[in-house]
Amino acid sequence: MADVSLTGLPNRRPFALRYPSVLVFIAALALFTLTVTFLSEAMGNGAVSTSFLKTLGKTLCLCLVAISMDLVWGYCGILSLGHMAFFGLGGYAIGMWLMYARTEIIVTESLANGIIPPTAEEIRDGIGTQIFGVVGSSEFPPIWAFAHSLPLQLLAVVLVPGLIALVFGWLAFRSRVTGVYLSILTQAMTLALSLWLFQNDNGLRGNNGLSGLQNLPGLDTVPQATVSLWFFWASALALALGYLVSAWLVSGKFGSVVRAIRDDEARVRFLGYPVEGFKLFVFTFTAVIAAIAGALYYPQAGIINPAELAPIASIYLAVWVAIGGRGRLYGAVIGAAFVSLVSTYFTGGQAPDLNLGFYTISWVDWWTVLLGLSFVLVTLFAPKGLGGLVDLISERKAPNRRGAPLGPDAGALREEEAET
Amino acid sequence: MSQLLEVSGVSVAFDGFKAINNLSFSIGPTELRAVIGPNGAGKTTFMDIVTGKTRPDEGTVLWGEKSQSLLRMSESKIAQAGVGRKFQKPTVFEDQSVYDNLMMALKKPRNPLSVLRFRPDEQDAKKVEALADEIGLVPQLGRKAGELSHGQKQWLEIGMLLAQEPRLLLVDEPAAGMTPAEREHTTEILVAAAKTRAVVVVEHDMEFVRRLNCKVTVLHEGAVLAEGSIDHVTKNQDVIDVYLGR
Numbered sequence: 001m002a003d004v005s006l007t008g009l010p011n012r013r014p015f016a017l018r019y020p021s022v023l024v025f026i027a028a029l030a031l032f033t034l035t036v037t038f039l040s041e042a043m044g045n046g047a048v049s050t051s052f053l054k055t056l057g058k059t060l061c062l063c064l065v066a067i068s069m070d071l072v073w074g075y076c077g078i079l080s081l082g083h084m085a086f087f088g089l090g091g092y093a094i095g096m097w098l099m100y101a102r103t104e105i106i107v108t109e110s111l112a113n114g115i116i117p118p119t120a121e122e123i124r125d126g127i128g129t130q131i132f133g134v135v136g137s138s139e140f141p142p143i144w145a146f147a148h149s150l151p152l153q154l155l156a157v158v159l160v161p162g163l164i165a166l167v168f169g170w171l172a173f174r175s176r177v178t179g180v181y182l183s184i185l186t187q188a189m190t191l192a193l194s195l196w197l198f199q200n201d202n203g204l205r206g207n208n209g210l211s212g213l214q215n216l217p218g219l220d221t222v223p224q225a226t227v228s229l230w231f232f233w234a235s236a237l238a239l240a241l242g243y244l245v246s247a248w249l250v251s252g253k254f255g256s257v258v259r260a261i262r263d264d265e266a267r268v269r270f271l272g273y274p275v276e277g278f279k280l281f282v283f284t285f286t287a288v289i290a291a292i293a294g295a296l297y298y299p300q301a302g303i304i305n306p307a308e309l310a311p312i313a314s315i316y317l318a319v320w321v322a323i324g325g326r327g328r329l330y331g332a333v334i335g336a337a338f339v340s341l342v343s344t345y346f347t348g349g350q351a352p353d354l355n356l357g358f359y360t361i362s363w364v365d366w367w368t369v370l371l372g373l374s375f376v377l378v379t380l381f382a383p384k385g386l387g388g389l390v391d392l393i394s395e396r397k398a399p400n401r402r403g404a405p406l407g408p409d410a411g412a413l414r415e416e417e418a419e420t
Numbered sequence: 421m422s423q424l425l426e427v428s429g430v431s432v433a434f435d436g437f438k439a440i441n442n443l444s445f446s447i448g449p450t451e452l453r454a455v456i457g458p459n460g461a462g463k464t465t466f467m468d469i470v471t472g473k474t475r476p477d478e479g480t481v482l483w484g485e486k487s488q489s490l491l492r493m494s495e496s497k498i499a500q501a502g503v504g505r506k507f508q509k510p511t512v513f514e515d516q517s518v519y520d521n522l523m524m525a526l527k528k529p530r531n532p533l534s535v536l537r538f539r540p541d542e543q544d545a546k547k548v549e550a551l552a553d554e555i556g557l558v559p560q561l562g563r564k565a566g567e568l569s570h571g572q573k574q575w576l577e578i579g580m581l582l583a584q585e586p587r588l589l590l591v592d593e594p595a596a597g598m599t600p601a602e603r604e605h606t607t608e609i610l611v612a613a614a615k616t617r618a619v620v621v622v623e624h625d626m627e628f629v630r631r632l633n634c635k636v637t638v639l640h641e642g643a644v645l646a647e648g649s650i651d652h653v654t655k656n657q658d659v660i661d662v663y664l665g666r
């Protein structure tokens with residue numbers, strides 16, 4: 001037998017060495033988190049304002065949901081246009097507890113001043129009136145049955161989107177819906193969900209959504225600067241864990257099979273792999289990651305309403321991943337961070353209008369056009385996205401050894417380099 | 421002798437065109453069989469039916485000692501039951517290394533959770549190396565399959581087929597794009613494989629078929645035209661008319 005130790009089998013080395021990008025990413029994230037922490041208001045430094053700190057924390061959550069999108073689309077080939085719906089559902093699930101628990105404290109305090117101590121029923125009615133007054137109701141809808149309990153709502157963050165993804169995916173994959181039809185189906189699911197949330201009688205306050213989520217119940221004395229920092233840390237930790245788990249997932253044979261499904265799912269079936277099971281696993285798993293990202297995002301945003309789950313949000317998510325470079329985890333992170341931060345800059349009204357003399361470009365309006373244009377350009381001319389820039393550096397170190405492809409007629413010839 | 425695969429009375433039509441017409445075919449557990457026939461005879465469609473890609477309009481396909489019907493099983497279940505297939509156009513996963521391609525094909529539990537937990541041990545790596553050695557791709561183990569030449573991709577697919585350790589190998593035109601020396605090696609591999617399992621080889625090259633030195637089935641217009649030794653079928657007037665004499 002030939003000596004194969006010389007071939008440097010790719011799977012023999014430790015995880016971190018095989019994937020140096022994971023180490024680099026975690027180190028960069030740690031450095032970023034530390035720097036921002038020291039510059040934050042909570043540390044007595046004003047360089048990073050609390051509102052900017054929230055923007056950064058939210059951006060980390062968007063990076064996390066972008067990783068989930070990259071797993072499902074870039075690695076598994078399922079162009080889901082519904083992952084922001086899972087993100088939103090995670091936000092709603094945690095938002096219900098935040099709103100309930102805080103309202104409960106306020107109502108209890110205000111009733112405590114009365115002569116007769118309030119009954120449990122009075123408190124409950126008070127909370128109901130506070131929360132559902134805007135939609136002309138004070139009844140507690142069944143959907144809020146667990147809102148009093150943080151553990152149960154945390155469970156809902158994971159279980160509700162997870163189950164929806166599981167059922168939806170099972171139905172779709174079982175009937176072998178693929179490609180653009182599957183994308184349309186995910187859009188339809190997203191649209192249905194957001195239309196349902198817009199209704200006033202669904203128990204989730206219709207288009208008012210949930211608000212006041214930035215206030216942690218019982219911690220009114222803690223300044224927002226500190227609370228924001230906590231959420232920023234939590235987001236950074238979630239992103240790090242999400243990145244590690246995803247990198248581990250795509251590194252081994254599982255990743256191999258998933259990428260093979262993306263490239264030629266019929267062939268994978270003939271190898272004996274149950275393709276539908278793999279797709280369902282990836283779809284559901286990434287839906288749960290998206291939901292966790294959403295549960296960290298909305299307390300920093302302070303408010304969630306059905307517009308957040310609109311189909312366009314999921315399309316934006318796909319655009320971020322495409323611009324960042326799909327099929328590599330750091331590409332998704334770069335895309336989400338870059339596009340969402342630049343987008344905040346342009347749509348936040350901070351960017352000065354561009355006066356062309358005959359026409360003034362207002363970035364608030366024109367940013368979307370610019371984004372759309374860059375999406376088209378990236379798709380056409382740089383399918384590897386921003387992440388492809390990394391290849392330019394790494395290829396300089398390890399030159400491309402690819403020779404000219406040989407046709408069937410010269411099939412037996414090895415590539416030219418074999419002769420040198 | 422009990423047969424490993426029994427196809428009987430199978431027909432399939434595409435938009436009214438009968439690609440397979442009342443075809444019957446059977447092969448024993450350790451047998452090598454060559455299938456020849458003109459273009460469009462239905463050779464590839466026959467493999468599609470056995471592997472579950474195409475559902476026949478009528479007929480039965482029975483498998484193994486228990487005479488299990490393959491017609492109600494999914495492609496992946498059929499593959500797990502022990503039917504391996506090499507495609508006419510080499511289909512390997514171009515974006516992944518030769519090593520990963522072979523590792524994916526290696527016979528192991530196929531469900532997502534086992535795959536997730538799977539980490540190759542010393543033995544698995546040895547097996548992959550031995551396979552790579554057999555197909556002459558050891559120096560290419562770390563390279564992407566997409567960088568291989570056409571002939572090398574054929575080899576890789578044969579290697580993946582062997583890695584699955586199937587009980588029945590369906591091999592569609594394995595020698596296309598290979599040099600005479602490589603063809604000879606392919607013959608050796610197939611003959612050796614047929615010592616312990618059933619192998620069906622579709623091939624146009626008569627020299628190649630002759631070297632396989634086995635029973636030959638001639639397909640024409642979706643049905644069996646002749647069957648027997650190579651000398652027997654090449655003397656058959658019908659075979660000469662539709663295939664050899666062209």
Ligand SMILES: Nc1ncnc2c1ncn2[C@@H]1O[C@H](COP(=O)(O)OP(=O)(O)OP(=O)(O)O)[C@@H](O)[C@H]1O
Binds near residue numbers: 457458459462464465
């Ligand atoms: N999915 C399909 N839809 C319509 N027609 C098909 C389909 N698959 C095969 N056919 C037709 O069935 C006939 C048999 O095709 P098949 O590919 O089985 O031939 P073959 O014997 O493998 O030929 P070759 O030697 O060229 O590979 C051909 O006429 C082909 O056009």
Ligand SMILES: [Mg+2]
Binds near residue numbers: 463464508
């Ligand atoms: Mg064919």
